[in-house]
Amino acid sequence: MVSTTLTSRSSVPPAQxxxxxxxxxxxxxxxxxxxxxxxxxxxxxxxxxxxxxLREKTLGTRDFYAQAVALMAVLAPLxxxxxxxxxxxxxxxxxxxxxxxxxxxLPALQARQILPPEVFIGWSxxxxxxxxxxxxxxxDYLGVSPVFxxxxxxxxxxxxxxxxxxxxxADTDALLVAIGGIHAGNGRxxxxxxxxxxxxxxxxxxxxxxxxxxRQLRTLCDDMP
Numbered sequence: 001m002v003s004t005t006l007t008s009r010s011s012v013p014p015a016q017x018x019x020x021x022x023x024x025x026x027x028x029x030x031x032x033x034x035x036x037x038x039x040x041x042x043x044x045x046x047x048x049x050x051x052x053x054l055r056e057k058t059l060g061t062r063d064f065y066a067q068a069v070a071l072m073a074v075l076a077p078l079x080x081x082x083x084x085x086x087x088x089x090x091x092x093x094x095x096x097x098x099x100x101x102x103x104x105x106l107p108a109l110q111a112r113q114i115l116p117p118e119v120f121i122g123w124s125x126x127x128x129x130x131x132x133x134x135x136x137x138x139x140d141y142l143g144v145s146p147v148f149x150x151x152x153x154x155x156x157x158x159x160x161x162x163x164x165x166x167x168x169x170a171d172t173d174a175l176l177v178a179i180g181g182i183h184a185g186n187g188r189x190x191x192x193x194x195x196x197x198x199x200x201x202x203x204x205x206x207x208x209x210x211x212x213x214x215r216q217l218r219t220l221c222d223d224m225p
Contacts, residue, residue: 008138010120024199031205047211048218055085068094112138126157146180169194
């Protein structure tokens with residue numbers, strides 16, 4: 001197993017980060033069925049979501065920033081961290097607590113040099129080579145993407161599956177956040193395969209009752225060691 005101890009990571013204590021990331025909601029406007037993003041997010045947080053990632057790849061910079069500010073206004077009083085997908089500049093501008101980077105985004109080393117020490121960084125891993133390289137990067141958690149095929153994100157490598165997730169767990173001691181096709185029906189198996197946390201999109205964003213969907217998923221997370 002590769003150790004991922006790096007002195008250049010964020011200053012967020014690992015135990016705090018694990019608690020924040022236990023159930024991560026990743027936003028998708030197309031799944032909201034006409035509802036306001038802030039309303040769905042608030043219901044989900046009240047149901048047990050512990051962090052929210054703003055991922056809106058079709059929005060321009062001004063609209064993305066407006067969404068980030070609106071979510072910060074909802075989440076900050078509740079002590080729930082906001083993670084910005086891709087855009088380090090938006091994270092800095094709105095005061096978000098985290099940034100999540102993909103393989104085509106700003107390199108993690110450069111992002112770490114720009115961001116304040118209290119802002120944590122997540123990094124998507126899509127291949128075994130990504131996992132191996134992660135040990136030399138100043139990242140706080142790895143997003144295992146995708147675990148299962150998902151229509152909400154199609155520009156990825158083939159799905160890891162549970163066997164791939166188990167192999168990642170054997171290869172690294174990094175905090176693993178699983179994403180991609182995860183819902184209440186398979187979340188327990190994903191956690192059992194080695195994920196520390198679940199990140200979901202449609203399972204909450206498209207749910208008729210986001211509060212109830214989040215509560216079911218959070219109960220599942222809390223039942224696992």
